[in-house]
Amino acid sequence: MDKAERDLKLLAAQIRKTILYGLSTSMAGHVGGAMSMSDALAVLYGKEMKIDPKNPKWEERDRLVVSKGHCGPAVYAALAVKGFFPMEWMKTINQPETKLPSHCDKNRVPGIDMTTGSLGQGMSTALGIAWGLRYQKNDAYTYLFLGDGECDEGQVWEGALFASTKKLNHVIALIDKNEKQLDGYTEDICNVGDLAKKFEQFDWYAQDVDGHDVISIACAIENAKKQNEKPSVIVLHTIKGKDCTFAEDVFYNHHMTFTQQQLDEANQHLDQLIERLS
Template sequence: MKKSLKEMNIFAAQIRKAALRAMNAFHGGHVGGSMSMSDLMAALYGEVMKVDPKNPQWEERDWLVVSKGHCGPAVYGTLALMGYFPEDELDTLNKEGTRLPSHCDRNRTPGIDMTTGSLGQGVSAAVGIAWGMQYQKKPNYVYTILGDGECDEGQVWEAALFAATKKLGHLIGFVDYNKKQLDGYTKDICDLGDLRQKFEDFGWHSQEVDGHDIPAIVAAIEEAKKVADKPSMIVLNTIKGKDCCFADTFYNHFVRFPEEDYEAAIKELDAKIAKLESEG
């Protein structure tokens, strides 16, 4: 890895802090899913993706389509830490005139490659972008992040079939498999069974790893890049609300929270960062 494991874990904790800062300005937000995908965001922007924060439209960049667009706070936190825009803008989430709306919007936010929000549509856009890149013989990778509840959408599987048919080897997807959706466990609402196997059955190269183990995520991406004739899906086993003390509740999809809960969560993350920094 280019960065040490300590540096990557600190970056993930900082992403969680930045996402919580943004949501605190609105006194609530999609805390659970933003926390569960933060380690992936650290891996992508801290280690894997070819990007240039000073030139967000750089033609040689890798693209990221966050199909679970309601988890914009984790994306905004990452982009701010990377220098796409000032960190103070995190305090404007959902406010009038903001560049940081509730869901990811490519027309407003520097560094957002595709507007998303209606679940299932982002992955279709990612497939189309990857197909366009392949047609133009461009080397760019296209990454996309889905929620596990989002995989209830039939459009996801139409996109999966098309991507496999077109052999989109530069498309790498992730399912944030935190096992919960808006109002319960995914298995109780619409049981999709073994997601890794399902994507494999749809013609994808599929893997399953611990979504909070950054080296494992990076290794899975490198393995995916070895497969030239198939799209790849990496199912990430995650915990909804990971490392956020007040999100340790059953219904933690969208959480309203007072200032004291926010301060407690930041204190806990600061302690984690301090411990990481003290390690050899």
């Protein structure tokens, strides 16, 4: 493992530990999906995105829209680790008077580019941002996180048609395909089939990667940037609850409560991982 890979894996572990730090106030939260997207967030914030923690509104920055907004704690964790706001804010997630509500909120949180709403809406808002940036002749990329269960939503596919028609080639969507949604497996609830092939049929540049392999994720993003004709989608094959000892092997791990003992065990596991990577 070279230094670049080690650094990204370390950042992913730090993000996961920070998620738990934030959720420890209420001892509950959207653990599963927050953990499964942490490696991709590490690649975005550790390597791929143009960002400036000291100037969150920098006009040349890349934008990120997290349509699976219930996983806001994962994004907050990445922002806290990168220094967008004090780490102490994490302890206030979803508490009265917090700056960090459960879902991403651009009006309260430095570094959040779009407030998220109902599942599917992030597709439309991300494409609106991308189209606006093109109009302004701004070459920044717009990144979009979708959940695989979220791809049940018709709005996602309307957006897919719009993006390919307008050739929004600076859009890179990442689908967290952890194969579960709130109350079961995606294939049992509303089977969308092969997501990469479906997006290809909508004339997107599509790739499938291991969503926990930081180098594969980074290479896929670089491949997306090299082609200049289409919007891009990267299907991340992930494990819901990845690297969280009390969540990874639990079936219903979309939103969970947990005990102090479970939290301590999960933190110990992540501390050992961070120590190995440091």
